[in-house]
Amino acid sequence: MARMKFLCDAERCIECNACVTACKNEHEVPWGINRRRVVTINDGQVGAEKSMSVACMHCSDAPCMAVCPVDCFYKTEDGVVLHDKDLCIGCGYCFYACPFGAPQFPASNASTPDGRATDWFGARGKMDKCTFCAGGPEENGSEAEFSKYGRNRLSEGKLPLCAEMCSTKALLGGDGDILADIYRERVTVRGKGSEVWGWGTAYGKPEQQSDAGSAGKQTERSS
Amino acid sequence: MKFVISAVVVAFVVVFQIGCSEPSQGVEYQDGRYAGKPDTPNWEGAAFDGNRENWEREIKRRTRLQSEYTRPGGA
Numbered sequence: 001m002a003r004m005k006f007l008c009d010a011e012r013c014i015e016c017n018a019c020v021t022a023c024k025n026e027h028e029v030p031w032g033i034n035r036r037r038v039v040t041i042n043d044g045q046v047g048a049e050k051s052m053s054v055a056c057m058h059c060s061d062a063p064c065m066a067v068c069p070v071d072c073f074y075k076t077e078d079g080v081v082l083h084d085k086d087l088c089i090g091c092g093y094c095f096y097a098c099p100f101g102a103p104q105f106p107a108s109n110a111s112t113p114d115g116r117a118t119d120w121f122g123a124r125g126k127m128d129k130c131t132f133c134a135g136g137p138e139e140n141g142s143e144a145e146f147s148k149y150g151r152n153r154l155s156e157g158k159l160p161l162c163a164e165m166c167s168t169k170a171l172l173g174g175d176g177d178i179l180a181d182i183y184r185e186r187v188t189v190r191g192k193g194s195e196v197w198g199w200g201t202a203y204g205k206p207e208q209q210s211d212a213g214s215a216g217k218q219t220e221r222s223s
Numbered sequence: 224m225k226f227v228i229s230a231v232v233v234a235f236v237v238v239f240q241i242g243c244s245e246p247s248q249g250v251e252y253q254d255g256r257y258a259g260k261p262d263t264p265n266w267e268g269a270a271f272d273g274n275r276e277n278w279e280r281e282i283k284r285r286t287r288l289q290s291e292y293t294r295p296g297g298a
Contacts, residue, residue, distance in 0.1 A: 002282055065248045074260035075250045082262065137261065140268040155268040157281040163289065174286030182290040189292075 003079040004132050004154075005176035006163065007183055008052045011190075012170035015040055015051040019162035019171055023055070026133070026161045027150025033104040035130040036162055053162065053171045056081060056102035056130035064094035064103060078154070079176075080132040085148050088126045095127070103127045132173070133160040 015038050023029065023036045036055035042048040058081045065073040065081065072087035073094075095103040106125035135152030138145035145152055153161065163173030172179050187196055194200070251259040265271075266278035287293055 002279060002286075059248075061248045063248075066245045068246065071246045073246075074262070075248070076259070076262060077250060077257045077264065079250060084260070134265065140263045140265070152265075154282070155263075155265040156270050157278060157285070159282065159285050159289075164285070169289055169291060172286075172289050174289065175283055178283060178286040179289075182287075182292075185290065185292055 002175040003177070004058060004134075004174065005079070005179055006055065006057055006132075006160075007172045007179045008054070009170045009172070009183070009186065010050045010052050012168045013038070013051040013053060014168055014170070016167065019053045019166055022161045022165050023130070026153075027131075028146075029128070029150065030106060032106055033128050035102075035104065035128065053166075054100050054102075055162070056098075056132070057100055058130075058132055063097040063099070067093045067097040069093060074137075076134065078134070080134045080154075082131055082134060082136055082149075083127065083129070084137050085126045085128075086137075090125055090127060092127075102129045104129060130160075133158070 017038050020034060020036050020038060024034070027035065029035055036053060038051055038053050040049060040051040042050065058079060060079070062073065062075070062081045064083075065075070068083075069091060070087050070089055072084045073081060074084070075081055090105060092103075092105065095101070095105065105127060131149050131152075133151060133153035135141075135145040135155065136149035138148065140152050140155040153159065158164065160173045163171045166172075172182060187193070187199075250257070257264075264275070266275040267273050271278045271281075
């Protein structure tokens with residue numbers, strides 16, 4: 001079974017914000033909500049500027065799930081963290097718990113594209129976040145699912161649009177093991193290896209992990 | 224009166240402890256099958272007609288296509 005993950009390569013991201021635009025367009029996300037955004041550090045400093053596309057990372061140990069008082073979150077068989085908007089009370093605990101700032105809350109004056117108000121509960125509204133283009137608990141591809149959670153691309157055999165349309169392939173999405181293989185190949189092409197932080201603990205094939213571990217020890221010994 | 228007060232205290236303690244609880248954060252399985260909240264699996268739809276193997280194969284194929292080192296071969 002695939003374990004869905006996002007991976008953003010900060011060496012490749014050019015801060016074009018196409019992933020943000022594609023997400024908003026694909027899911028018809030209302031004003032005020034950004035399921036995905038691009039974060040840039042050292043902005044304007046030549047050689048030191050790095051950008052990264054951030055959304056819900058569909059954590060293995062998701063803190064939003066841990067703190068939700070109404071237990072509206074669930075994890076699918078593919079490891080995608082989804083939530084039920086019919087249960088959400090808009091308390092905002094998940095927003096405080098999430099290290100990526102993924103949960104979004106509609107402003108009280110926001111509305112869906114067809115004009116319906118989004119302040120369904122109090123002033124904060126129901127939480128909205130990246131669904132890994134996997135919709136929600138409603139029937140796959142139904143109108144109800146689209147209006148609440150956006151398009152369900154996974155059920156069409158497609159990956160999240162933000163990753164699939166990334167022009168530099170900085171943002172990758174899909175099966176975590178395959179993503180790890182892709183990234184490992186990139187790192188070795190760049191002339192790096194076991195000295196890279198996280199190399200020994202990254203997802204991947206067990207034999208490669210053990211190889212990397214022994215290589216790491218050799219590096220430590222030599223240094 | 225004493226009973227009412229103690230009942231209120233007990234109820235408060237129970238509710239307070241529920242607030243401190245931590246729901247499971249992993250994928251829930253029972254007897255090897257998904258036992259989490261009900262959601263239609265991705266392969267149960269018009270595109271794959273319940274064929275999970277085909278769905279997984281397609282997802283993995285598209286994931287591999289994101290690598291330009293392997294893209295010309297089509298994975």
